[in-house]
Amino acid sequence: MRIFGTHEENTIRQLQDVATRAERVALMADGHLGYVMPIGGVAAYRNKVSVVGVGFDIACxxxxxxxxxxxxxxxxxxxxxxxxxxxxxxxxxxxxxxxxxxxxxxxxxxxxxxxxxxxxxxxxxxxxxxxxxxxxxxxxxxxxxxxxxxxPFVGLPYEPSERQLDPPIGNPNRRQELHERGLLPLSASDPRFPALLRILGYVNGDGHLVWNGKCVSLYVFNDTDAADLAADIRLLGFEPREYRRTRGAGRREEIQLCVHSVALHALLAALGSPVGKKQWSAQPMPWLFGMPAWARAHFLSAFCSAEMMTPRVHRTGTIPNLQLKQSGTDRHSIELIANLLHSLGFRTSIAPSGPPRGTRSDFVLQILGGQEEQLRFFAEVGFCRSVEKRIQAASTASVAWQGRAYVRNRDAAKQEARALRDAGVNWRAVVADVAERFAVAPGFVYHSIYDDRGPSRRLPGAAVSPDSEGxxxxxxxxxxxxxxxxxxxxxxxxxxxxxxxxxxxxxxNCGNAAIRTDLTLSDLGADERQVGRTLNTLADEIAGTVSFGIGRKNRSDDAPVDHPLFGDPAWDAVPAQERRELRE
Missing domain, CATH: 2.170.16.10 (Hedgehog/Intein (Hint) domain)
Incomplete structure (x- = not known):
């Protein structure tokens, strides 16, 4: 292969892959990585025209x-x-x-x-x-x-960090094992670091480190979250065991993920997770406050997946403040969460909940600031390990966004009505015009002109149905x-x-290939039935004379049938008989 100038390595590698299936390949000077073959690439097959070889830039x-x-x-x-x-x-x-x-x-x-x-x-x-x-x-x-x-969730901008976690672990055998696994020291730039944050956050909520130092347990209530947390554990190099417990009538099945590893237990404990009964230190996890904002938010996301209330909307369309409850002999755990939220710009309140139970008390934290701050929490923190809370966050955000747009529309209608009236337009014409364009009641327009009304608000029952899907x-x-x-x-x-x-x-995403024709509907037939027959004939002729580079369309087609694209799950939508014909 002769190469002139400089091309990206991935682009050349992709072209070389295409070359194993074609007679000749070429790449234009401005070619770059594509889906099946490089954009700006050309492939020639013996006695065939390859449409896939005609790539073009779209969708950016x-x-x-x-x-x-x-x-x-x-x-x-x-x-x-x-x-x-x-x-x-x-x-x-x-x-x-x-x-x-x-x-x-x-x-x-x-x-x-x-x-x-x-x-x-x-x-x-x-x-x-x-x-x-x-x-x-x-x-x-x-x-x-x-x-x-x-x-609703977008995330916070990535900030690099060169900080390394090397917490004190007294047992030399456990320290050595973590070192061999590449987990000690662990750089914040390591691709496994976010998984560690998720496990650490979740185990501090719905989990625990067993007192004997031999086991880490996490508890979930659906298969999706169990699979996600298990994947996080495996990414760290450990294998979880799954146990299921059916509880009493009306209670959900509990899934326990158990990791029998003294090394993982030692790592999480050294990072600040309490062992046995959750007795937190006075200032837990100080290292976390030296991490970038996205990392602090990600820890919170996992913790709140386990501990925070499920988002919801009142019948009036308002969103209650997000809350979480913590119990203990002190306020150390809930103050840790409050301080992390403060570091991200959220305001919170902490209040006792109910009377003390001996030496233990319950405390409730709320995120203050009204609807906009709850929406900001969904967008910047979210619930990375609770699919049910993510679904409810989408439903809640939908109602909140609709309500905000509803109020904004009424404000705009009010301003437009006053502007038209100030311009000398007859009040009857103003009412009719604005009511129709902004879909508001004529009475609202009339009073907007002549009354000094306060801020617009959502009317009872307006814009309270979520438009969400998962x-x-x-x-x-x-x-x-x-x-x-x-x-x-x-x-x-x-x-x-x-x-x-x-x-x-x-x-x-990018990448398209297409066949363009100048045929019009009238060229295909005089009525719908004839058009259908003509289209079928045309499709058969195209399939018999044009090769898309993979898959056999007719007996004389020598296109390869072992292309990795056949592994794409999208082929499941193709009937089995047709899939076999492509390979035979």
């Missing part, structure tokens, strides 16, 4: 767009690399993308700014696909009737306007969901 996002990861932080899209745990929504759940190949630069492009009714913004190219209620839709085709898939909300588009051009990037994935979260919204 502006530089600095925050991309959400499973480790609680965001990165600007241009900094996304294959090792970062980017997440997607596959239509059913939020999960890791596997695989993805990091971000690729797409040059400088014209951009649109999409503003959603919850205040979030995206800057994308006009052809970028956004997930809406009706499916994928181009950015330049979005209108106020569209609702975009958005997750962990995401459907948020209306407010505006789509051109903005200054700029450098753009995209994330290349091989995941069948073909999407990721940008500024909390579900957006498509």
């Amino acid at each position: 996002l502006a530089a600095s767009t925050p991309v959400t990861t499973a480790d609680g932080y965001t990165l600007p899209i241009e900094r996304i690399a294959p090792e970062h745990p980017v997440v997607c929504w596959d239509g059913e759940r939020v999960r890791h993308i596997a695989p993805h190949f990091g971000a690729v630069a797409r040059g400088e492009r014209e951009l649109l700014r999409i503003t959603l009714s919850n205040g979030r913004e995206l800057r994308v190219t006009p052809d970028h696909l956004i997930r809406t209620h009706e499916g994928w839709k181009r950015a330049d085709a979005l209108c106020p009737d569209d609702a975009v898939a958005v997750a 962990e995401i909300c459907w948020v209306p588009v407010e505006a789509v306007v051109p903005c200054d051009p700029g450098p753009v990037y995209d994330v290349v994935t091989g995941d069948p969901a073909h999407c990721f979260f940008a500024a909390g919204a579900v957006v498509h």
